[in-house]
Amino acid sequence: MTTSHQPQDRYKAVWLIFFMLGLGTLLPWNFFMTATQYFTNRLDMAQNMSLVTAERNKDIQASDAPAAPSPEHGPLSAIFNNVMTLCSMLPLLLFACLNSFLHQRIPQSVRILGSLVAILLVFLVTAILVKVQMDALPFFVLTMVKIMLINSFGAILQGSLFGLAGLLPASYTAPIMSGQGLAGFFASVAMICAIATGSELSESAFGYFITACVVVVLTIICYLGLPRLDFYRYYQQLKLEGPGEQETKLDLISKGEEPRAGKEESGAAAPSSESASKGHSIRAILKNISVLALSICFVFTITIGVFPAVTADVKSSIAGASAWGNYFIPVSCFLTFNIFDWLGRSLTAIFMWPGKDSRWLPGLVLARLVFVPLLLLCNVQPRRYLAVVFEHDAWYIFFMAAFAFSNGYLASLCMCFGPKKVKPAEAETAGAIMAFFLCLGLALGAVFSFLFRAIV
Secondary structure: OOHHHOOOOHHHHHHHHHHHHHHHHHHHHHHHHHOHHHHHHHHHOHHHOOHHHHHHHHHHHHHHOOOOOOOOOOHHHHOHHHHHHHHHHHHHHHHHHHHHHHOOOOOHHHHHHHHHHHHHHHHHHHHHHOOOOOOHHHHHHHHHHHHHHHHHHHHHHHHHHHHHHOOOOHHHOHHHHHHHHHHHHHHHHHHHHHHHHOOOHHHHHHHHHHHHHHHHHHHHHHHHHHHHOHHHHHHHHHOOOOHHHHHHHHHHHHOOOOOHHHHHHHHHOHHHHHHHHHHOOHHHHHHHHHHHHHHHHHHHHHHHHHOOOOHHHEOOOOOOOOOHHHHHHHHHHHHHHHHHHHHHHHHOOOOOOOOOOOOHHHHHHHHHHHHHHHHHOEOEOOOOOOOOOEOOHHHHHHHHHHHHHHHHHHHHHHHHHHHHHOOHHHHHHHHHHHHHHHHHHHHHHHHHHHHHHHOO
16 A cells, blocks of 8 residues: 555644544533532532522622621532542543443444533533522532543543544644643633633633533534545544555545445454454553553653642742732643643644654653652642742743643653554554553542642
8 A cells, every 4th residue: 555545634624623522522621620619619608509599699698697707618618629539530540441441342433422422411411500509418419420420421532532543643643632732721711711800600600611512512513524534534444454455445435435345344344353353452552552651641640740739729929919819820820731731732743752662752751750849849838848949930830831841742742652552453442541541640640649739
């Protein structure tokens, strides 16, 4: 098979669709995280009233009753973040693991479309509940169930997308990573806009959830259009067939015809492909990609270990009584991280160094460990043990930019190279395994975040 027979990605349509799929994978969850204050405030409402009812009665209560200080946090809101971490990380890790083993038994379209539709339904329910009055305990339980569902289907979706991208050239994993990075940027901008406009928490949260629904619908439309593109169909069939047979089918594809063998093989060749897939030992694939899999795990262990558990507690040393104090964390922590993380992820679309077999790659991944003490020694408050070495805001912003850029670039490199370390027929499995190790890194980072915060 010669390169002259390979179709071109006209107008970068496949690349843009994969970018949209990456955006749609994380934007809903990023908006959910951005609305965390809405959930905790609603749990804190007196007499378990909805935010809408509370806002209407606010003036009446102020005039009829003497002012009394309310507790900072109710029992449910006080444990909200910890329980949310548990309910998000455990399903994420479990279903990422299941997807890496069971993806060959469930059709790709069922996994991706089913996950997207499920996430869409969860966010529609979440948006509706903003306007519905509920008691605190049922609201808390229902929110945790939704978090578990979002992360369960999100793990299947993410693993399936990286497996899908593994069938294409290495550069087509980069748009997924870039889209995921841009999702964080949008969520940060939304947070800053909500602060600047002084919007009510319920209004901001409703806007987040509706926007998430729109993005998921657009993602579904993009995925449905993917099989119509010759470039994508070419690489889909490449994993199953030999070079000579591929050229014949490519001619049919270019003429807009479906290869008859494609449908006949679903019955005749399915057993052979299934037996072949069983021959693709998970252990053998894991051995080939072990360095990259451990690298992606380590990247996200370090990142989630300090962001945002430690970095969100840094206080500005120059704000004083100015408005910068309100914007310091949204801008210096979240916006800075998401911008530079996105830049790092996007750079791999045009530049990939070091190579997939280079020792520099795991070396650079291990070198990111230096950011842990650097960020712990910034002006994190409150603190009990360590001294503040880098007090000025400029140090913190510089460290955050380098920390985020290295995260995005090295993570994207690992995810791009992983499926290319194995045979084309094993690329989808390799992509799913890489996604599992990515989720494992997130979970380990969440565990280490308690340790890193405690030693400050």
